[in-house]
Amino acid sequence: MRSGTHILLVEPETLLRRTVSMTARSLGISQVHEAASTDMALRMVRQRRFQGAVIAVECLGSGGGRRYDLSLIDLLRADEGPDEQAMPIAILADQATPELLAELRERRISRVILKPFRAKVLLETIAGFGGGKAN
């Protein structure tokens, strides 16, 4: 990805988020916009267009009623025109259940990253969104 592209990073852990955004800037990979929560990201999506996103999906509810909040992905996909190429979106998740993977496939998710999350993996993912190299 080029430094002029704008990537949305939704991740509650401040240190991981900050490390990825600052390193992406220093390497000239992309401009990474940080959101600590889905709510914050929803506000940001209404204000600017992004060329890619890395999103930690939040788990809502508990026990049998437990489900992932995919509303942000749905909003990003809804904003895409019918002839537009799908924006690359990678998901951060604790685990990849068959149910989650099925929901992500429906939403054309390009990559699922499982815990433990490393800054390098996130940066390589962002660099690969445009098919470019990080350095």
Add this chain to the structure above:
Amino acid sequence: MQVAPLSDNEAERLAALHALLILDTPPEERFDKIVQFAAAEFDVPVAVITLLDAERQWFKSSVGTSVCETGRDVSLCSHAILQPDVMLVPDTLLDPRFVDNPLVTGDMNLRFYAGAPLSMPSGLRLGTLCLIDHRPRTLDDMELSILATLRDLVVMELGGAGVDAHA
């Protein structure tokens, strides 16, 4: 063993370090979080924030070692603060500066070292954020950049502009 020479601004550097009033203070979560993150990110057994006093290097935060300070004469970080960029030593046994260093030959078994100097806005380098492994290895360009970013976050904390303040 090569002892690192003192920088030309050593007196000024020590004055800046002492003015922080941080030496010999208890552990702090804001620094511990960065060191723990670094150890996990780079999969190293030891990661340390060192501050270089006149005769010793003192560890503000560490993972993987119970040592809280060593003599400055054996300190690899004393070499690291002589340059602005990360000092990378892929294998200490192949580096004549360190091959007979007690930290290399002794219990610490230091084979790999990467130290990012803690350069304050004044340009003075007060210590390092360093990674240590017991086997030879190296870091690629992206990993060097990540280490530099974590170093910048330590410097922000030392300067009072913490990570959370910018969240």
